[in-house]
Amino acid sequence: MSKRNLVDDQVLDRKLHSNESLKIADAVKGLPDEELSLVWRSELNAKLLAVANRGRGRWVRPLRWTTGVGASIAASVALFVALMHVEAPQAGLSAKRDLESQMVAAHKLSVRSVDVAGEGLSFLDEVELASAHQDAEWTQEDLEPL
């Protein structure tokens, strides 16, 4: 600041701090506060909320995008894994079918053996009996019918 400007600045400061000048400042300071209505405030609140939602949406949009991509990838992987395991139930299913056919065959056989041999032990039962008593000791009572 030049010397002349400095002097002018000092003169200005002195005038600004004079009694009359400060009285004007007090008069301006003493003016009443302005009031705002509740309607005004509620309108403003609604607008600020809209700004807040838009502002937060800027962060939510990319988050949703990445989440969607991630979910898609996860679903694809899950589907792939599921398809890889599709064959395993088939093997179980055919085994189940084999067992079922065996049971049916066994039933038919037992029905036929009853028809042929009548009541009593079927040959299957005898076979079982024989295998069950393979190591049993024979008694006289067992041998007498023979």
Add this chain to the structure above:
Amino acid sequence: MEICYGAAPLAIDNNTETGEDLAILEGCRRYDAEAFGQVVDRYQKRVFGFVKRMVRDEDDASDLTQEVFIKAFQNIKRFDGRSSMRTWLFKIAHNLCIDHSRRAGRLPKLETIDSTPMDDAMELDLPDTRWQPETLAVDQELMEVVEKGIAEMSEKLRPVLLLHDREDLSYEEIAQLLEIPMGTVKSRLFLARAFLHDRITAYLNEGVASYE
């Protein structure tokens, strides 16, 4: 008083802003409307008073004041903390008022600045019986004279007077806000007070003359 918040120093008003304000500011930056509502609570009357005296229409002032806070909230992330929140809000308010005046076709009255010789300003003595600034609120007529004087003065002088004498902003803050040199702030303040002084003097002299 300055404290560091992140990378930018945050200027804090000596009167009111505390560490609690940092939490409010942080909430505002996360677009928390409730946090910004506290900012509105603190400054709405002052901003409205400034805007109303700048644009001189109550309905326009109401709308503009809302726009001030909406703009502030929209751009809260741009608030770098180099000035106080108060100064920043008044800067937004001043800019909106200037835009409003331009749209309304009102240009600053440049001739008013040059018409008052600074050496002659405020050399008159005001009658003490009537001129008591501390009772201004009681003297409704005198208050209206002051309000009318503010409304009639140049749009270059008015914001300086309001920001310094009513809102207690410093010369530095006003210079930063209005983007003018500090010397210009002082000279405009002086001229604004001189203008009001002339208006009050004329009113009081009329009163004395009519009494006589």
